[in-house]
Amino acid sequence: MRCLFDNRVIAHVDANSYYASMEMMDDPSLTGKALAVCGRVEERHGIVLAASPEAKWFGVKTGQANWEALRCCPRLTIVPPDYPKYIYGCKDMRRIFLDYTPLVEGFGLDEAFLDITGSLHRFGGDPVALVQEILERIHFEMGITCSAGISFNKVFAKFGSDLAGRKEIIRIGVDNYQEIMWPRPVKELLNVGSATNKKLGWCGISTVGQLAKADPEYLRRRLGKNGVTLWQFANGYDKSQVKPIDFRFPVKSISNSSTMPRDLINEEDIAIAIDVHAESVAARLRMEHLKCRGVQVGLRFHDLMGFERQTRMGFPCYTARSIGAAAKRLVLENWRGKPLRGICVRAIDLVPDELEQMCLLPSYRLEMRQEKLEKAWDVLEHRFGHGVLAPCSHLTDPLLSSINPKDEHVIYPMSYM
Amino acid sequence: MPAREPIEVIHRTTREGKVVPLAIVWEDECGGQRDYPIDEILDVRNAASTKLGGYGVRFHVRLRRAYRYLYYHWNEYKWYIEKIE
Numbered sequence: 450m451r452c453l454f455d456n457r458v459i460a461h462v463d464a465n466s467y468y469a470s471m472e473m474m475d476d477p478s479l480t481g482k483a484l485a486v487c488g489r490v491e492e493r494h495g496i497v498l499a500a501s502p503e504a505k506w507f508g509v510k511t512g513q514a515n516w517e518a519l520r521c522c523p524r525l526t527i528v529p530p531d532y533p534k535y536i537y538g539c540k541d542m543r544r545i546f547l548d549y550t551p552l553v554e555g556f557g558l559d560e561a562f563l564d565i566t567g568s569l570h571r572f573g574g575d576p577v578a579l580v581q582e583i584l585e586r587i588h589f590e591m592g593i594t595c596s597a598g599i600s601f602n603k604v605f606a607k608f609g610s611d612l613a614g615r616k617e618i619i620r621i622g623v624d625n626y627q628e629i630m631w632p633r634p635v636k637e638l639l640n641v642g643s644a645t646n647k648k649l650g651w652c653g654i655s656t657v658g659q660l661a662k663a664d665p666e667y668l669r670r671r672l673g674k675n676g677v678t679l680w681q682f683a684n685g686y687d688k689s690q691v692k693p694i695d696f697r698f699p700v701k702s703i704s705n706s707s708t709m710p711r712d713l714i715n716e717e718d719i720a721i722a723i724d725v726h727a728e729s730v731a732a733r734l735r736m737e738h739l740k741c742r743g744v745q746v747g748l749r750f751h752d753l754m755g756f757e758r759q760t761r762m763g764f765p766c767y768t769a770r771s772i773g774a775a776a777k778r779l780v781l782e783n784w785r786g787k788p789l790r791g792i793c794v795r796a797i798d799l800v801p802d803e804l805e806q807m808c809l810l811p812s813y814r815l816e817m818r819q820e821k822l823e824k825a826w827d828v829l830e831h832r833f834g835h836g837v838l839a840p841c842s843h844l845t846d847p848l849l850s851s852i853n854p855k856d857e858h859v860i861y862p863m864s865y866m
Numbered sequence: 867m868p869a870r871e872p873i874e875v876i877h878r879t880t881r882e883g884k885v886v887p888l889a890i891v892w893e894d895e896c897g898g899q900r901d902y903p904i905d906e907i908l909d910v911r912n913a914a915s916t917k918l919g920g921y922g923v924r925f926h927v928r929l930r931r932a933y934r935y936l937y938y939h940w941n942e943y944k945w946y947i948e949k950i951e
Contacts, residue, residue: 477919478869537941541921591921592914 455623458576459691460563461598461606462583464542465615467559468499471538472528474592483507484526487515493708493790498530502615535559538591545586547694549579554692560610562603564691580618588616602687604639605630611637626685631658638682645679648672657683700737705729705854706747706793713789713849719780721842721849726794727773729854732827739799740765744775747793748784755791758783764808765800768819772796870918872944875936876901887925887936890947902929904936913937918946926950 464470468486473479483504488494495515507522519525539558546553552564565579572579580597587595598609600621608630609619621629635657636646652671654660660668661683668676681687692698705726713719723746734741742765749755758779762771776794807813829837835853843850874891889901906928914921915937922939935948 474914474921475919476869477917534941588914590912590914592916 455601455685456566457564457601458566458569459600459603459606460565460576460580460583461556461600461603461610462542462546462561462563462580462587462595463597463610464559464587464593464595466499466501466505467538467593468530468535469501469504470593471535472531473501475534479526479528482526483509483522483524484528485509485518486530487518487527489529490515492710538593541591542587543694545583545590549583551693552691553694554696555694556607560607562606562691577618577620584616584618600626600685602685603689603691604682604687605685607639608633608637623685627658630683631656631661633657635660635683638679640675640679640682645672645675700739700799702745702795702797702799703730703733703737703739703741704745704793704795705733706791707852707854708749708791709789710848710852712751713792716781717842717845718849719784719789719792720777721846722789722792723776723780723794724769724773724840724842725850725852726792726854727776728769730794730796731767731769731772731823732830734767734796734799735802735824735827738802739796740767740802740805741772741796742798742800743796744772744779745793745795745797746776746779747791747795748780748789749791749793750787751790756783757793759797761798763810764813764816765802765805766816766820767796767802768816768823770819770823771816870920870946872942873947875945885923885938887927887938887945890929890936904929908933915946915948918948920946 469484472484472486481503482501484501485497485504486499487497497509497511497513497515497518499511500509504522504525509518509521509525515527535558539555543553543555543561546561546563549568550563550565554562556562565576568579569576576599580599584595584597587593594616596610596613596615597618598606598611598613598621599618600606600609601623605621605626609621613619619629633656635641635649635654638657638660641649648671649655649660652663654663660679663680665677665680668680672679707726709722713722741762743759743761745757745759747755747757760775760779762775766772772794826838839850875887876889876891877885877887879885886907887904889903891899891901894900904927907925908928909926911924912921913924915924915935918937920937920939922937925936925938927934927936933950935950937946937948939946
């Protein structure tokens with residue numbers, strides 16, 4: 450049951466421990482050392498973001514706390530992350546990709562899907578030669594190593610590059626995908642996290658091959674819609690296109706989350722934290738000309754467990770006051786007094802701001818006045834910078850209100866779905 | 867932070883926006899400045915520097931009888947020089 454889409458050639462290029470390679474490239478004295486790029490402990494972001502191969506050899510893993518990493522490797526060199534540098538490197542990498550194809554879809558900073566079907570004739574139809582040249586150019590021009598996977602769909606290409614070691618290229622074609630993929634554990638497949646892996650385990654599925662041969666109707670019953678999608682992934686029926694470089698994904702939700710500089714222990718702390726996040730979310734909504742019809746909050750406790758709750762708004766809005774009020778209500782209804790480590794405020798169910806149903810409620814008129822006020826605030830912040838205006842309540846706790854989620858937020862890989 | 871030292875360079879920017887280095891400005895023993903004209907550019911390409919770190923445009927240049935790599939790091943707008951071995 451193969452189809453027309455199988456004629457595509459898609460590569461997935463993935464920089465090997467990108468943050469660590471960028472640091473080594475910038476400072477050759479670090480080369481060959483056990484190096485880890487870690488967040489700052491003082492800001493309570495102290496986890497390993499990337500580790501060099503030498504550090505990985507000692508057992509240092511991405512996502513470990515700094516002290517755990519130091520226990521694995523006491524002579525570990527730790528450097529703080531430099532996001533502007535990584536974003537710059539990402540742009541330069543994409544510039545090299547664009548010499549080969551306009552269909553370059555970034556997947557996080559250090560990964561990208563490339564549809565190279567149209568450029569193959571320049572390399573005598575050999576995709577490996579083309580990708581080899583890309584990898585060599587990245588190595589020569591930027592000093593970082595990449596691995597790549599080549600296949601006829603995005604999921605297999607990603608699988609290949611995850612499987613490949615440093616500077617390696619793995620081709621997964623129609624002819625050999627069953628040999629390569631099917632014996633591998635199912636958790637290596639894209640979109641199979643620990644929860645899905647456990648569920649699949651209950652169904653007796655532990656390898657990609659077992660997933661591919663399973664009955665899709667059975668998977669739908671056990672895992673819902675996601676089960677069928679995974680079955681399609683395992684069989685190579687993924688038909689999603691590689692988006693052109695300037696493609697912008699439609700905005701589905703806007704959110705800000707932070708690990709707070711200290712734990713939130715009472716209602717006043719939570720109110721300040723939510724206000725700061727709601728202001729940022731509202732300002733970004735206004736920038737995108739979108740209004741939200743729902744608000745979601747996520748709470749994270751000190752043991753890194755947490756939950757999310759959501760509510761609907763009476764009418765679409767994009768003011769910090771309404772979003773903040775809804776978020777505060779949600780938190781206070783669900784919070785049981787356990788100290789909070791992090792908080793997330795998300796605007797969901799977005800609608801364009803010009804298509805609006807008028808409303809006769811008095812709260813709607815108040816909302817209109819608030820909108821004018823906050824738009825004026827936007828202009829002031831744009832001219833004079835963040836923090837030129839702040840609510841009085843923020844003055845009670847300068848530490849909590851000092852964070853600036855709007856300008857400090859980093860973009861994470863878009864979900865594949 | 868990397869320990870590389872940027873150097874002073876006199877360069878020309880063409881109408882197309884190309885940057886062409888003309889001379890390197892060096893401080894001599896007496897503290898005065900001296901220009902060392904670049905006699906020839908043999909090669910220009912994007913490259914990473916393995917010795918200094920960083921990457922940018924690499925000019926393979928000749929100053930009298932000395933051959934050097936001259937790097938222009940466009941993300942910092944700075945010039946660096948590297949010995950060829």
